[in-house]
Amino acid sequence: MNGDAALLLLADSRLPAGGHAHSGGVEEAVRRGAVTGAGDLARFLRGRLATAGLVTAALAAAACELAASETAPVAGPGTAPRTGPATGPATGPATGPGTAMDGGGRDGQDGWELGAAHDPGAPPPGDTADTVSLWRRLDAEADARTASPAQREAARLQGRLLLRTARRMWPSAALDTLARAVPEGPHHPVALGAAAASAGCAPRQAALAAAYTSVTGPATAAVRLLGLDPVTVHRLLADLATALDDTARAACASLDDAIPEDDEPEECGHQGPQPGRPPAGHAAEQAAEQAAGHAAGHAVEHAAGHVAGHAAWQARWHARWHALPGHSAPALDLLAEGHLTNPMKLFVS
Amino acid sequence: MTTVTARALIRTEAAGGGRTRLETLRSDPPLTLRQTGPRRVHLVSTGAGPLRGDHLELGVDVAPGTSLEVRSVGATLVLPGLADAPSVMVVRARVGAGATLHFSPEPTVLAAGCAHRLVVRLSLAEDANVFWREEIVFGRHGERPGRGHARFDATVAGRPLLRQDLLVGEETVDDSPAVHGDARCVGSTLIAGPAWAPPAVTDVKRERRAVLGDGWAALPLAGPGVQVCALGADAVQLRVRLRHGEEAATASAPGAPPTGPHRP
Amino acid sequence: MGAYHDDLHDAAEPHGRALRLGIGGPVGSGKTALVAALCRSLGPSLRLAVVTNDIYTTEDADFLRRAGVIDPERILAVQTGCCPHTAIRDDIAANLDAVETLEERFGPLDLVIVESGGDNLTATFSRGLADRQIFVLDVSGGDKVPRKGGPGVTSADLLVVNKTDLAPMVGADLTVMSRDAAAVRDGKPVLFTSIREDRGAHSVAEWATHMVDAWQREHGEPHHHAAHHTARNATEQAAQQAPAS
Numbered sequence: 001m002n003g004d005a006a007l008l009l010l011a012d013s014r015l016p017a018g019g020h021a022h023s024g025g026v027e028e029a030v031r032r033g034a035v036t037g038a039g040d041l042a043r044f045l046r047g048r049l050a051t052a053g054l055v056t057a058a059l060a061a062a063a064c065e066l067a068a069s070e071t072a073p074v075a076g077p078g079t080a081p082r083t084g085p086a087t088g089p090a091t092g093p094a095t096g097p098g099t100a101m102d103g104g105g106r107d108g109q110d111g112w113e114l115g116a117a118h119d120p121g122a123p124p125p126g127d128t129a130d131t132v133s134l135w136r137r138l139d140a141e142a143d144a145r146t147a148s149p150a151q152r153e154a155a156r157l158q159g160r161l162l163l164r165t166a167r168r169m170w171p172s173a174a175l176d177t178l179a180r181a182v183p184e185g186p187h188h189p190v191a192l193g194a195a196a197a198s199a200g201c202a203p204r205q206a207a208l209a210a211a212y213t214s215v216t217g218p219a220t221a222a223v224r225l226l227g228l229d230p231v232t233v234h235r236l237l238a239d240l241a242t243a244l245d246d247t248a249r250a251a252c253a254s255l256d257d258a259i260p261e262d263d264e265p266e267e268c269g270h271q272g273p274q275p276g277r278p279p280a281g282h283a284a285e286q287a288a289e290q291a292a293g294h295a296a297g298h299a300v301e302h303a304a305g306h307v308a309g310h311a312a313w314q315a316r317w318h319a320r321w322h323a324l325p326g327h328s329a330p331a332l333d334l335l336a337e338g339h340l341t342n343p344m345k346l347f348v349s
Numbered sequence: 350m351t352t353v354t355a356r357a358l359i360r361t362e363a364a365g366g367g368r369t370r371l372e373t374l375r376s377d378p379p380l381t382l383r384q385t386g387p388r389r390v391h392l393v394s395t396g397a398g399p400l401r402g403d404h405l406e407l408g409v410d411v412a413p414g415t416s417l418e419v420r421s422v423g424a425t426l427v428l429p430g431l432a433d434a435p436s437v438m439v440v441r442a443r444v445g446a447g448a449t450l451h452f453s454p455e456p457t458v459l460a461a462g463c464a465h466r467l468v469v470r471l472s473l474a475e476d477a478n479v480f481w482r483e484e485i486v487f488g489r490h491g492e493r494p495g496r497g498h499a500r501f502d503a504t505v506a507g508r509p510l511l512r513q514d515l516l517v518g519e520e521t522v523d524d525s526p527a528v529h530g531d532a533r534c535v536g537s538t539l540i541a542g543p544a545w546a547p548p549a550v551t552d553v554k555r556e557r558r559a560v561l562g563d564g565w566a567a568l569p570l571a572g573p574g575v576q577v578c579a580l581g582a583d584a585v586q587l588r589v590r591l592r593h594g595e596e597a598a599t600a601s602a603p604g605a606p607p608t609g610p611h612r613p
Numbered sequence: 614m615g616a617y618h619d620d621l622h623d624a625a626e627p628h629g630r631a632l633r634l635g636i637g638g639p640v641g642s643g644k645t646a647l648v649a650a651l652c653r654s655l656g657p658s659l660r661l662a663v664v665t666n667d668i669y670t671t672e673d674a675d676f677l678r679r680a681g682v683i684d685p686e687r688i689l690a691v692q693t694g695c696c697p698h699t700a701i702r703d704d705i706a707a708n709l710d711a712v713e714t715l716e717e718r719f720g721p722l723d724l725v726i727v728e729s730g731g732d733n734l735t736a737t738f739s740r741g742l743a744d745r746q747i748f749v750l751d752v753s754g755g756d757k758v759p760r761k762g763g764p765g766v767t768s769a770d771l772l773v774v775n776k777t778d779l780a781p782m783v784g785a786d787l788t789v790m791s792r793d794a795a796a797v798r799d800g801k802p803v804l805f806t807s808i809r810e811d812r813g814a815h816s817v818a819e820w821a822t823h824m825v826d827a828w829q830r831e832h833g834e835p836h837h838h839a840a841h842h843t844a845r846n847a848t849e850q851a852a853q854q855a856p857a858s
């Protein structure tokens with residue numbers, strides 16, 4: 001299973017997950033006269049992809065990686081079953097470590113595994129509460145990259161709807177954990193990444209689906225709102241194909257930029273070391289160690305004992321997400337908030 | 350090739366009776382600091398730039414219970430220079446428990462041909478207060494901007510509050526109605542502290558509402574803060590819009606401590 | 614595998630929840646008027662909530678709120694991005710979410726009414742969204758509409774022909790409409806109403822009451838679901854805000 005077909009299903013505008021009712025700011029841009037035709041729309045889509053598109057792609061890749069690690073078999077009892085539809089041929093115990101994370105990488109095509117190779121891995125056995133808190137943290141990272149409350153609300157609504165649909169299409173432990181962790185609905189890219197992993201996609205495929213939907217929804221909305229020639233608009237999307245690939249690649253690369261260009265000051269605040277937290281600089285060390293080799297990380301973790309192992313493992317995931325892109329688009333923020341004041345709107349966002 | 354590396358530092362300490370004392374004020378030209386009030390410091394640029402290849406770092410450490418105001422005398426004009434590498438400005442700020450930081454330098458102007466990286470890492474203790482304004486002007490009058498990339502990371506007790514990148518002068522975002530529209534400057538102000546914490550949640554599906562004005566919005570964050578964002582045709586309009594947003598943000602948290610002694 | 618099996622039925626699981634009643638039909642036939650009428654006559658005896666799918670944002674929801682027939686908080690509006698039929702048939706996720714949000718906030722409920730955005734004669738509710746559906750026509754469209762059929766007319770659990778007060782003015786023959794409807798509807802009921810004259814649409818309300826009773830006999834009394842969508846409680850919220858351990 002290399003996830004290609006699942007990727008098509010996931011990115012299809014007919015996926016029944018509520019996407020058709022979101023214009024990604026286009027309705028308000030049209031109302032304000034900022035988008036009046038194909039030329040404006042092309043610039044709108046290009047800018048949207050370079051900002052919100054990149055951010056959602058990176059979050060989706062991160063979520064996919066996390067979900068895959070949760071689904072990956074761990075030693076000992078309580079091993080999660082392989083994800084996938086109950087009827088699928090791939091059902092049954094996984095064949096070896098890392099299977100669920102391979103996605104398309106197993107046949108070695110074009111580096112689909114990018115972004116999955118160095119993640120901090122499955123939890124030390126025995127504690128799902130840790131995974132719940134990791135999902136919350138990743139969702140909080142999405143919050144921190146979404147200043148506009150209107151956009152957070154739209155992202156959570158879409159995430160909630162996607163999660164509802166995905167849990168029936170691709171039931172998995174990761175999706176259940178995510179639903180438990182963020183009951184009000186995770187940000188859409190977080191849900192998308194988790195769904196992608198459950199469908200057998202790799203992080204790069206999740207990123208591509210996120211980047212793709214970040215422009216196709218607004219493009220379709222513009223066709224409906226402005227009566228544009230649908231082929232003209234699809235030509236604009238075709239022109240973005242290379243940028244879409246690049247965005248997905250950049251999103252995954254950002255996951256491996258786990259060490260910010262300088263250490264996070266939060267790790268060494270005035271408060272002093274907190275109970276149960278890794279000491280100052282720990283996360284960066286762990287990140288470096290992780291870059292040096294996954295196996296070595298595991299060895300250290302085992303030696304450090306159970307509790308420290310958990311903390312270190314969590315810190316490694318956290319460190320992986322600090323530096324994810326947060327490209328902001330002030331105009332999109334203003335459009336999203338302005339949209340809420342429109343008494344005659346057709347789209348949710 | 351002469352490039353400059355400089356590290357300046359401001360550190361406060363509690364002086365008893367709730368007063369603040371400047372414990373350290375270390376200039377490192379071209380980053381020159383002047384104390385201009387009991388708890389106020391101005392950045393005084395000595396020399397032009399930054400230029401490509403320069404690496405400037407400013408550390409700001411506001412000790413628990415103290416307060417500090419940081420401003421600058423004039424706008425920062427980022428120039429091209431000869432090096433391949435971009436100029437880099439890193440501001441690392443920590444605000445301790447119960448402390449207050451007001452950071453509002455004059456705008457950064459990205460002159461044609463420059464390549465600039467601005468990195469801000471702002472680490473807030475649980476009940477710290479901050480007012481942090483950033484303004485970026487896309488080139489001098491009538492000129493196309495150089496390239497700029499500003500990254501802003503704010504955390505509260507280690508939790509992410511706001512993480513943003515802002516790109517200027519890149520082909521992908523220039524003239525996009527989704528990003529800056531036809532604006533020539535962009536600005537944002539983060540106002541954060543316990544007074545802006547989201548209310549005890551009853552229904553998390555409903556977000557707090559933003560306050561929206563002409564070209565600006567005051568956006569309540571998911572965490573304890575509000576971000577004002579604004580676009581403007583010029584620096585004057587940008588400042589006016591940010592002020593409107595800042596007032597709206599302040600009004601949204603009655604009883605919030607003042608975010609700075611006075612604003613010009 | 615078995616562990617996940619329940620989820621396959623998650624969305625439609627009928628046990629212990631409200632009956633979901635879809636109201637569809639062409640624009641202007643009186644769907645919103647019927648929702649208001651049902652709220653008037655059923656409000657005192659049933660625990661109600663309403664989801665609207667306006668073409669233009671919250672118009673219907675606002676009308677219902679102003680009409681004062683139901684607590685305004687119990688009405689949620691879903692935007693459909695220019696495609697009202699998509700939202701009730703092909704992609705019902707947003708409507709399901711709205712229904713469940715109402716059940717979380719106000720549950721247990723007996724009846725949740727979902728008004729469609731108004732569409733053509735082919736639009737019907739997905740069985741995944743509505744347990745029962747009413748299709749509303751009005752006489753002013755001409756007395757030939759029932760004969761033309763279409764899935765709404767033929768398959769709805771109840772066909773309502775509204776605005777009978779206008780029949781003399783538009784020259785519509787109600788006996789023709791009744792006969793034609795019976796012919797294509799295979800014995801399923803048809804009711805004629807004038808909501809202008811009967812502000813409680815009592816015949817429809819009676820039918821709906823029967824549906825709710827039958828539903829509850831079959832699937833049990835509605836009870837509150839501590840569903841996975843329930844808002845996180847304050848303790849958990851606080852725990853999340855605390856520093857990671």
Ligand SMILES: Nc1nc2c(ncn2[C@@H]2O[C@H](COP(=O)(O)OP(=O)(O)O)[C@@H](O)[C@H]2O)c(=O)[nH]1
Nearest residue numbers: 640641642643644645646731775776807808809
């Ligand atoms: N004469 C008459 N007008 C009605 C009746 N029921 C509804 N209307 C009117 O028909 C118009 C459309 O009704 P509405 O409920 O908004 O239709 P909807 O688009 O199907 O929701 C409104 O002006 C109603 O007042 C009726 O029984 N008789």
Ligand SMILES: [Mg+2]
Nearest residue numbers: 644645673728
């Ligand atoms: Mg209506």
